[in-house]
Amino acid sequence: MIEIEKVGEVVKIRMANRLFGRPLYYTAAYWLDGLLIDTGCSRTSGELLSVIEGLGLERIVNTHSHEDHIGGNATLQEKFGVEILAHPLALPILADPKRLHLQPYRRLIWGSPAPSQGSPIGEVVTTGRYSFQVIPTPGHSEDHISLYEPRQGWLFTGDAYIGGLDKALQADSDIYAIITSLKRLNALSAKRLFQGSGTVRDDPQEAIEKKVEYLEELGEKVQQLHGQGLRPKEIKDRLLGREPPIAYWTLGHFSGLNLVRSYLKIEEDE
Numbered sequence: 001m002i003e004i005e006k007v008g009e010v011v012k013i014r015m016a017n018r019l020f021g022r023p024l025y026y027t028a029a030y031w032l033d034g035l036l037i038d039t040g041c042s043r044t045s046g047e048l049l050s051v052i053e054g055l056g057l058e059r060i061v062n063t064h065s066h067e068d069h070i071g072g073n074a075t076l077q078e079k080f081g082v083e084i085l086a087h088p089l090a091l092p093i094l095a096d097p098k099r100l101h102l103q104p105y106r107r108l109i110w111g112s113p114a115p116s117q118g119s120p121i122g123e124v125v126t127t128g129r130y131s132f133q134v135i136p137t138p139g140h141s142e143d144h145i146s147l148y149e150p151r152q153g154w155l156f157t158g159d160a161y162i163g164g165l166d167k168a169l170q171a172d173s174d175i176y177a178i179i180t181s182l183k184r185l186n187a188l189s190a191k192r193l194f195q196g197s198g199t200v201r202d203d204p205q206e207a208i209e210k211k212v213e214y215l216e217e218l219g220e221k222v223q224q225l226h227g228q229g230l231r232p233k234e235i236k237d238r239l240l241g242r243e244p245p246i247a248y249w250t251l252g253h254f255s256g257l258n259l260v261r262s263y264l265k266i267e268e269d270e
């Protein structure tokens with residue numbers, strides 16, 4: 001399924017695969033002035049194509065190489081012949097998405113992307129009317145970038161900023177890099193934040209500051225308990241409680257234990 005909403009000059013395209021008639025998990029693409037930021041998942045690529053045919057397309061930027069952000073690349077590139085820009089580390093994955101080694105839940109929800117041809121993104125991306133600064137924002141993934149249009153105050157963060165107070169983390173994310181990237185984004189003083197989930201915020205600084213404060217305080221507590229001799233699972237139980245449902249249906253790929261391990265920079269319990 002696909003939902004379209006105009007947010008000022010930006011067209012928000014919110015997408016989700018259906019299971020038993022219900023949307024599973026939303027992801028978003030944003031179109032403005034011929035530029036498309038992310039392309040959603042492969043399961044919604046046909047619907048996305050129908051939308052973009054009515055808007056026109058000159059260029060695509062991928063914020064990172066996860067399957068719910070590059071899934072429409074191949075369909076759109078084949079139709080329009082457009083350039084796809086991404087972080088250099090993302091390009092091998094765009095060319096061969098099997099490198100993602102998708103867990104079963106990811107294949108079910110978003111599907112497996114088809115290969116596409118990308119080019120390394122520079123420091124600036126321009127359209128006819130806008131100029132975007134390319135901001136390195138690793139943490140959620142190594143190849144993550146965000147786009148900032150300083151004259152408009154628009155900040156497109158992909159998954160560099162995810163709302164809420166995290167109780168779980170995916171296994172290959174880096175919590176300290178996430179915090180550093182959030183601080184980098186907050187220093188931009190953006191007026192409007194466009195998340196990879198489709199949420200649009202007009203209070204980005206307050207939201208980012210709250211997130212950073214929470215993550216730093218949680219990290220301090222994790223280190224204190226670890227210094228007292230507690231094991232990662234014991235720390236998770238003490239600070240985060242029971243694992244959220246996402247830990248079970250992702251078979252542990254997202255979990256509170258992963259969040260604690262990332263703070264401690266360990267992959268397995270000691």
